[in-house]
Amino acid sequence: MKPEAQKYLFDIWRAVELLTNFTAGKAFADYEHDAMLRSAVERQFEIVGEATAQLAKLDRGLAARIGEHRRIVAFRNILIHGYADVDDRLVWDVVETKLPALRRDVERLLREAGMEPS
Numbered sequence: 001m002k003p004e005a006q007k008y009l010f011d012i013w014r015a016v017e018l019l020t021n022f023t024a025g026k027a028f029a030d031y032e033h034d035a036m037l038r039s040a041v042e043r044q045f046e047i048v049g050e051a052t053a054q055l056a057k058l059d060r061g062l063a064a065r066i067g068e069h070r071r072i073v074a075f076r077n078i079l080i081h082g083y084a085d086v087d088d089r090l091v092w093d094v095v096e097t098k099l100p101a102l103r104r105d106v107e108r109l110l111r112e113a114g115m116e117p118s
Contacts, residue, residue: 001113005062008055012066013106013117015047019099028092041091042079048102049076066105068098 022040023031031037053073056063063069075094079086110117 001062002058005055005059006110006113006115008051008058009106009110009113010115010117011051012048012055012102013110015044015051016099016103016106017117019044019048019095020103023095028089031092031095032088038088038091041095042086045091045094046076046079049073049079052076062109065109067101072102 019041022037022044026037031041049072052063052066052069053076055066056069056073066072079091107117
């Protein structure tokens with residue numbers, strides 16, 4: 001695996017870790033009423049999406065091993081370009097339902113590359 005690919009995987013993993021920490025013990029109501037939390041979560045999702053897009057340009061096959069990688073990039077585009085229409089419920093749903101699988105996929109790929117996420 002190219003060093004650049006490892007960096008993108010690590011960037012995704014780090015953003016997922018931050019997302020997990022930021023949202024731990026929080027409910028949708030907390031998210032909905034906390035502008036700083038919403039901004040932090042959206043920023044980390046933007047990083048996940050951009051790193052995934054760059055990884056796909058570098059190594060399409062590797063990116064394809066991340067579940068829903070195309071949807072991750074599309075979600076990033078919505079957050080960046082459609083910021084005025086971001087649906088807070090959708091973002092929170094992604095936190096609750098998609099983040100654990102993304103974490104597993106990226107950690108598996110990092111381990112295969114000989115990098116132990118810590």
